[in-house]
Amino acid sequence: MGGIILAFELTRNFSSLIQAQAVAEIEKFNELTSWYGLVLSHNEAIELVETRSLSLRNNGRIEFGGGVINIILYEFCDSPYISMYNYAETINELVEIFYYYKNETLDLMSDDDLIKFMKNSFDGICQGSLELLSGRELAHMACNLRYGYAPDYLENEECDEEDEDGQY
Amino acid sequence: MANIDKSHIIDRALLSGENYFSSILHEACVSGILTENDLKKLQIQCIEFLAYKCERYNSGDSSSIRVEIAESIMKSNLYTIGIFLKSLLDVDSTALQLKTETISEMYQKGRKIIDTKFRTTKHIYLMMQKNKIDNPNYTYNATIADKGIGIFFNTYNLDFEAHESPASIDYQICNPVDDLVGVEFIQKYTGNLLCENQFCRYFDSTIIHHLLCGYNDKYENLLINIFEQVLTTALGCIMVGQDPISLNITQEDICILRINLNMSVKELTATVRLAYNRLVSLLDIKSPSVKTYIEMSLPKVTINIFNAVKFDTISNVFPPLKDLNLLPKIRFFSNEKMENNEYRKIIEELISCRSSSNKLALVNEKIHTFGDLEDVLLDAEFSNAEIEMMFNILSEVELATLINRHLITDIMAEELSETELNLRSCLQRHVEQLNYNKRKRILEIVDFIVEE
Numbered sequence: 001m002g003g004i005i006l007a008f009e010l011t012r013n014f015s016s017l018i019q020a021q022a023v024a025e026i027e028k029f030n031e032l033t034s035w036y037g038l039v040l041s042h043n044e045a046i047e048l049v050e051t052r053s054l055s056l057r058n059n060g061r062i063e064f065g066g067g068v069i070n071i072i073l074y075e076f077c078d079s080p081y082i083s084m085y086n087y088a089e090t091i092n093e094l095v096e097i098f099y100y101y102k103n104e105t106l107d108l109m110s111d112d113d114l115i116k117f118m119k120n121s122f123d124g125i126c127q128g129s130l131e132l133l134s135g136r137e138l139a140h141m142a143c144n145l146r147y148g149y150a151p152d153y154l155e156n157e158e159c160d161e162e163d164e165d166g167q168y
Numbered sequence: 169m170a171n172i173d174k175s176h177i178i179d180r181a182l183l184s185g186e187n188y189f190s191s192i193l194h195e196a197c198v199s200g201i202l203t204e205n206d207l208k209k210l211q212i213q214c215i216e217f218l219a220y221k222c223e224r225y226n227s228g229d230s231s232s233i234r235v236e237i238a239e240s241i242m243k244s245n246l247y248t249i250g251i252f253l254k255s256l257l258d259v260d261s262t263a264l265q266l267k268t269e270t271i272s273e274m275y276q277k278g279r280k281i282i283d284t285k286f287r288t289t290k291h292i293y294l295m296m297q298k299n300k301i302d303n304p305n306y307t308y309n310a311t312i313a314d315k316g317i318g319i320f321f322n323t324y325n326l327d328f329e330a331h332e333s334p335a336s337i338d339y340q341i342c343n344p345v346d347d348l349v350g351v352e353f354i355q356k357y358t359g360n361l362l363c364e365n366q367f368c369r370y371f372d373s374t375i376i377h378h379l380l381c382g383y384n385d386k387y388e389n390l391l392i393n394i395f396e397q398v399l400t401t402a403l404g405c406i407m408v409g410q411d412p413i414s415l416n417i418t419q420e421d422i423c424i425l426r427i428n429l430n431m432s433v434k435e436l437t438a439t440v441r442l443a444y445n446r447l448v449s450l451l452d453i454k455s456p457s458v459k460t461y462i463e464m465s466l467p468k469v470t471i472n473i474f475n476a477v478k479f480d481t482i483s484n485v486f487p488p489l490k491d492l493n494l495l496p497k498i499r500f501f502s503n504e505k506m507e508n509n510e511y512r513k514i515i516e517e518l519i520s521c522r523s524s525s526n527k528l529a530l531v532n533e534k535i536h537t538f539g540d541l542e543d544v545l546l547d548a549e550f551s552n553a554e555i556e557m558m559f560n561i562l563s564e565v566e567l568a569t570l571i572n573r574h575l576i577t578d579i580m581a582e583e584l585s586e587t588e589l590n591l592r593s594c595l596q597r598h599v600e601q602l603n604y605n606k607r608k609r610i611l612e613i614v615d616f617i618v619e620e
Binding site for chain 2: 056060061062063064067068101102103107111137161
């Protein structure tokens with residue numbers, strides 16, 4: 001056990017180094033997203049990395065390496081519902097939603113598939129509403145997965161019952 | 169020539185068998201073999217290796233992982249490295265190894281050792297299954313079965329949960345395995361049980377059964393260790409000059425033992441040791457592992473005997489042989505039940521009858537078999553007071569049979585109907601209300617009753 005405690009303390013000691021690296025990577029992505037008129041400032045990039053750390057901690061998860069921020073940035077930069085005015089805020093919320101639903105889907109969905117599902121729903125049926133994305137589409141999809149159905153299965157009675165009282 | 173032991177900087181006794189890597193890291197730092205920089209380097213390597221293993225765990229599908237899974241993978245990694253370090257003979261050079269080899273290299277070597285240990289353990293397990301003794305003890309059989317220890321060989325995850333021992337093990341061995349986990353624990357446990365079986369096989373399984381019945385009639389459902397009981401009794405036999413194979417210690421022998429074994433722990437240890445030497449030569453035990461295992465068990469046996477002499481409970485340590493088949497039995501026959509139509513008429517009559525005394529008279533007049541009476545108690549919608557009246561007309565043997573069928577049963581309450589549950593609680597109440605002598609007599613009959 002001692003070794004594990006040492007090891008996890010180490011992640012905290014080195015977290016500043018890891019964060020600086022992540023911020024630099026996000027800033028690098030500005031080159032691509034600027035084609036869509038989307039740019040994150042240095043402070044916004046720091047805030048995004050902090051959001052990731054907080055979400056990971058809140059959801060009891062740990063991440064090594066660059067993480068999923070870059071994939072989210074890449075996937076959502078061409079969304080018609082994201083503009084320069086809501087870019088940073090939306091990405092921050094998407095990162096939070098992502099880690100929450102990694103747990104809710106019991107890790108049954110890969111990062112890429114979950115982000116693709118989020119993008120399709122966000123641009124499609126949710127028409128840019130993060131509330132609908134998180135509270136309806138992803139909740140329904142996660143419930144489907146937990147009951148062993150396909151993610152897009154529609155007639156899941158268990159999920160409807162679950163939705164009514166807000167719990168299983 | 170006297171043995172010359174090499175002096176070590178790290179004391180092996182301070183190292184934990186369960187968390188070997190962490191403890192040797194700690195001791196190496198305390199003794200100065202590892203510097204702070206060495207420790208930091210090892211920590212970074214541990215994190216890098218954890219990241220690699222987490223990626224493999226997720227098959228590249230996910231960049232994040234739950235903290236509890238990451239912790240479990242980390243424990244597994246450290247356990248595997250610990251296995252490799254344990255395999256090195258010299259503790260100090262083990263610590264130096266930490267300076268020269270990388271975490272990944274040590275892990276790979278540990279993983280190979282775990283592979284070998286896993287195969288060896290499976291072999292021991294199969295041997296143990298073959299040499300198990302024929303005994304009805306539930307936990308003994310369940311632990312040895314495929315759904316006991318056998319689960320381990322299908323579910324052990326060498327890559328990510330090497331420190332876990334997924335098996336259903338309830339049987340208590342004489343020398344419990346305390347300081348080990350993972351495959352090491354299972355290997356040690358199966359090895360110990362193999363030795364216990366090998367020793368017990370020197371004795372007739374029926375005699376062992378009779379000995380354990382002497383310990384407790386219902387030992388089949390108890391968490392007892394068969395080997396310890398057999399060994400203690402065999403040593404007792406030697407001490408009173410009986411044949412150890414018979415495992416037969418009579419009341420006279422108990423009196424002799426009570427007097428002869430009233431000595432200090434030191435003297436008793438020597439006496440038990442002498443008896444052990446004689447037992448080994450009489451049984452012609454050749455296997456060094458069995459001999460070592462018995463020797464390991466002697467202190468426990470000695471203390472048990474010492475305490476038994478001290479508190480005058482020696483007959484519990486050396487129980488007499490008891491053959492349950494030779495005990496007197498009460499055979500209970502019930503005649504055939506009446507025809508359904510006739511039975512239905514009686515039930516209708518009983519339900520429509522208002523007076524309890526009339527119901528009792530009707531039962532007395534028309535019910536002639538125990539089976540019918542039992543059905544009537546359930547079907548005639550009697551009140552609790554009426555059921556109590558019916559119990560009062562039953563003989564002691566009939567009451568004992570009802571107790572046997574309804575109170576001493578494996579059927580769980582939730583599997584019973586409401587009327588069956590009510591009958592059960594009425595019966596329980598009735599038995600509790602009986603006077604002490606009658607209750608004792610009836611419960612004795614229950615022990616001897618055999619339904620034909």
